[in-house]
Amino acid sequence: MALEAEIQSIVQQFEYSDGDVNNAVKEFLRQMDEGLGKDGTSMSQIPTYVTGVPNGTEKGLYMAVDLGGTNFRVCSIQLLGNSTFTHTYNKVAIPKHLMVAKTAQELFAFLASEIKKFLEEHHSEDFEHHIRRRKTVSSPSGFRDEHIFRMGFTFSFPVKQVGINKGTLIRWTKGFDIPDAIGKDVCALLQAEIDKLHLPVKVAALVNDTVGTLMARSYAAPGKQGSVLGAIFGTGTNGAYVEKLSKLKKPLSGEYDQSTGEMVINTEWGSFDNQLNVLPSTKWDVALEKDSLNPGFQMYEKRVSGMFLGEILRLAIIDLLNNPNVSLFKDENSSSNDRGSVTIIAKDSGLYKQWGLDTAIMSTAELDQDAELAGLRQALENTLDVYAPAYEDAMAFKKIAHAIGRRAARLSAVAIGAIVLQTGKLDDPELKDEPIDVGVDGSLVEHYPGFRPMIYEALSVIDGIGEEGAKRIRIGLTQDGSGVGAALIALVAAGME
Ligand code: ADP
Numbered sequence: 405m406a407l408e409a410e411i412q413s414i415v416q417q418f419e420y421s422d423g424d425v426n427n428a429v430k431e432f433l434r435q436m437d438e439g440l441g442k443d444g445t446s447m448s449q450i451p452t453y454v455t456g457v458p459n460g461t462e463k464g465l466y467m468a469v470d471l472g473g474t475n476f477r478v479c480s481i482q483l484l485g486n487s488t489f490t491h492t493y494n495k496v497a498i499p500k501h502l503m504v505a506k507t508a509q510e511l512f513a514f515l516a517s518e519i520k521k522f523l524e525e526h527h528s529e530d531f532e533h534h535i536r537r538r539k540t541v542s543s544p545s546g547f548r549d550e551h552i553f554r555m556g557f558t559f560s561f562p563v564k565q566v567g568i569n570k571g572t573l574i575r576w577t578k579g580f581d582i583p584d585a586i587g588k589d590v591c592a593l594l595q596a597e598i599d600k601l602h603l604p605v606k607v608a609a610l611v612n613d614t615v616g617t618l619m620a621r622s623y624a625a626p627g628k629q630g631s632v633l634g635a636i637f638g639t640g641t642n643g644a645y646v647e648k649l650s651k652l653k654k655p656l657s658g659e660y661d662q663s664t665g666e667m668v669i670n671t672e673w674g675s676f677d678n679q680l681n682v683l684p685s686t687k688w689d690v691a692l693e694k695d696s697l698n699p700g701f702q703m704y705e706k707r708v709s710g711m712f713l714g715e716i717l718r719l720a721i722i723d724l725l726n727n728p729n730v731s732l733f734k735d736e737n738s739s740s741n742d743r744g745s746v747t748i749i750a751k752d753s754g755l756y757k758q759w760g761l762d763t764a765i766m767s768t769a770e771l772d773q774d775a776e777l778a779g780l781r782q783a784l785e786n787t788l789d790v791y792a793p794a795y796e797d798a799m800a801f802k803k804i805a806h807a808i809g810r811r812a813a814r815l816s817a818v819a820i821g822a823i824v825l826q827t828g829k830l831d832d833p834e835l836k837d838e839p840i841d842v843g844v845d846g847s848l849v850e851h852y853p854g855f856r857p858m859i860y861e862a863l864s865v866i867d868g869i870g871e872e873g874a875k876r877i878r879i880g881l882t883q884d885g886s887g888v889g890a891a892l893i894a895l896v897a898a899g900m901e
Contacts, residue, residue, distance in 0.1 A: 406729045411800050414720055417686045418807035420814045422865040428682040428815070429866050432822035435676060440669070441653045446679065448672040451656055452615050453568045456664045457622035457630040457646060458892050460487035467555040467605060468890035469519060469594075472613050473578045473639030473711070474498065476515060478522040480553070481891040487624055489888050492526045494518065508585035508593055516597035519605060554608040554898045556890025558616050559590050560640065562672050567658035568897045571610045577674065577702055578640045578711055579759075609890065609897040612670045613845070614644035616889025621843025621882040623892055631841040632827050634882070634889070637816060637855070638846025640702075641709040644670045645823045659900075673819050674705030683707060684811065688719040695758060704819075708812045710848045714763035718755060720804050725755075733790050733797050750789035761788065763848065766809055769802040770853045777802065812848070813855050817862030820877070821869055830873050839878035850881060 439449030463485035470477040479493030496518055502511045557569075561580065565571035569591045576582065585593070591607045598605050618634025625631070635643040647669045649662065660667065677683045683703055692706060692715050693699050706712045724732050725747075735746040754760025765783050772780040777798040784790040784798060793801075820842060824830060829840050849855050856879055864874035882889075 407724075407732060407796065407800055410724060410727060410730050411803050414724075414804055415807040418684075418804075418811045420684055420811045422862075424682070424684070425814055425818055425821075425862050425865060426867055428677075428818040429822045429825070431682045432673075432676060432818055433826060436671065436822065436826060437651075439671070440647070440651055443654060447676050448562060448574070448670075450563070450565055450612075450670040450672060451652060451654075452565055452612065452644065452668045452670050453656075453658050453660045454615060454619070454668040454893055454896060455661045455666060456896075457668070458619055459630065460623050461485050462623065462892060462895055464895055465553075466891035466894045467519075467553040468558065468611075468616075468887045468894070469515065469555060470558040470560075470613060470616075470887065470890065471498075471515065472558065472560040472636075476518055477887065478519055479887045480522075480526060481888050483623075483888070483891060483895070489623075489891075491887055493887060494522050494525070503580045503582075505582050506584065508582055508588060509597070511582060511585075512593045512597045513600075515594060516601050516603070519598060520601050520603055523603060523605075551604055553605045554894040555605050556609045556611045556616070556892075556894035556897075557591060557594060557607050558611040558613045558890045560613040560636070560642065562675075563590065563610065563612070565610060565658075565670075568893070568900060569607055569609050570658070575698070575701070577698065577705070579697065581697055608901075609893040611890040611893045612642070612644060613889075614642045615668050615670055615893065616887075617843050617845045617882050618644050618646075618668060618889065619892040620887075620889035621841065621880065623888065624882070625841060625843075625880060629829070629835065629838065629841070631843050632829060633820065633823050633842045635816075635820065635842065635844045635849075636846045637709060637844060637849040639709060639711045641674055641705050641816070641819075641846070641848075642671065643673050643819055643823060644668055645827065647826075661900075671819075671823075674702045674709070676704035676819065678703045683815075686716075688716050688723070691719050692716055704815065708815050710763045710846065711759075712763075713766060713808055713812055713848075714761040715759055716808050717763075717766060717801075717805050718761035720808075721755060721761075721801065724800070725749075732800060733793055736794065748791045748793065750791070753789040755788050755790070764851070766805040767852045769798075769805040770809060772802065809852055809855070810858055813852075813858035814862040816849075816855075817859045817866070820859065820879070821863050821866040824863075824873075824877055825866075825868050830869065830876065838876070840876050842877060842879045843882035844879055845882050850883075 435447045439445045439447045462483050465482050467480050477495045481491045483489045562574040563571040595607045614634045622630040633645040735748050768783045769780050781798045784793050864871045
């Protein structure tokens with residue numbers, strides 16, 4: 405009984421009411437506007453110099469690389485011009501030591517070596533052809549222009565973009581910490597390492613993965629209007645949307661095409677409300693914050709994204725384990741003296757380590773509707789070394805995980821809803837009954853059962869959207885958007901050379 409009461413108390417602390425959602429939407433709109441007006445605000449609202457979204461007719465062979473968090477992806481994309489494409493890709497985990505390397509060069513040299521491997525593996529003919537050509541041609545890079553792969557570089561960290569292939573790193577997030585890289589142009593860092601390996605590759609565009617998601621979605625699902633927003637809910641969270649140039653008040657330093665009257669804005673919404681005006685803050689959010697690499701920053705992301713949800717859950721579970729009134733994950737068959745006090749958790753369980761609980765198990769918990777919770781209990785044993793957990797204990801874990809996931813989905817609706825309102829498209833008489841398209845990507849939104857339905861539920865209570873408006877918002881998965889999206893931006897950039 406004590407356990408049940410404690411769980412209810414924890415679950416209740418993760419509740420985020422309809423009123424909370426509406427307050428947060430108002431604050432989100434305010435912070436968006438502030439970011440469009442000047443630099444140095446909580447939400448950076450970064451101009452991307454991309455001034456339109458594709459319509460599905462684009463063609464050509466491009467490369468794309470993606471440094472987004474947990475993995476580095478390298479791919480080549482053949483755009484077929486009919487809203488479809490073919491692609492080939494490699495994916496490699498970023499070695500942990502490179503995420504906190506002494507110099508930026510160490511990380512970027514690794515990335516260039518992976519690009520080389522990819523070319524050798526998948527484009528060996530083109531690649532050798534390039535190498536032969538290089539010996540006979542005297543262009544600055546040593547390659548004929550038509551033999552150089554244009555590459556979009558998806559780099560999903562806060563960057564001050566000053567041109568389509570130029571941008572300096574503002575700060576690291578998601579567990580990266582290489583101070584040497586701050587303030588440097590990340591395209592130049594990568595190009596330097598590519599050139600050292602004599603690869604026929606030009607870093608043509610600096611792409612945020614959210615912008616890529618938006619472009620990919622617009623290419624694949626062209627409606628009358630294209631997509632209005634691309635959003636990521638993976639290791640981190642962020643969104644990019646199409647804004648009217650007239651609302652973008654801060655000065656721009658680079659060149660861009662003004663004819664469309666629009667520009668894609670990378671919101672960097674992970675930093676929404678770093679001041680905690682409207683974001684919820686439980687004691688577990690506070691505990692996570694205290695031990696995080698970047699206290700005070702990415703406060704929204706820390707309540708929404710895959711990297712953090714598991715850690716919030718872990719901290720709540722640890723509290724329960726330390727609570728003398730509660731018996732959780734204890735050996736009920738131990739001798740009568742210590743009955744209920746011997747733990748069934750292995751000493752080196754991830755439950756006892758910071759970041760030791762992967763958010764993926766929250767999906768397992770959510771998915772498990774079995775009367776015995778057999779799947780979740782097995783997962784607790786396999787991934788967290790909790791041996792033969794009782795049904796009640798697994799249920800406690802499931803309820804807390806659900807509360808944290810639900811809060812994250814409702815907070816996600818705040819960002820999506822605010823941006824849909826910002827575009828004004830729901831009220832545009834010309835778009836009556838047209839869907840308002842939103843492309844999403846990331847393991848959380850892809851794999852967490854019920855994440856999108858929970859977003860919709862919260863969207864429908866937002867003033868100015870309501871149930872009818874929520875029905876018109878079409879949230880669609882865009883898989884590998886950072887690949888094809890980056891290729892599309894490289895294509896746009898090549899056109900501007
Ligand atoms: P990235 O954002 O790094 O490109 P992903 O979109 O795959 O990559 O997101 C990885 C994050 O998603 C990790 O934080 C991981 O804990 C979390 N994750 C992985 N699988 C799942 C899952 N099935 N359910 C919920 N979260 C997951």
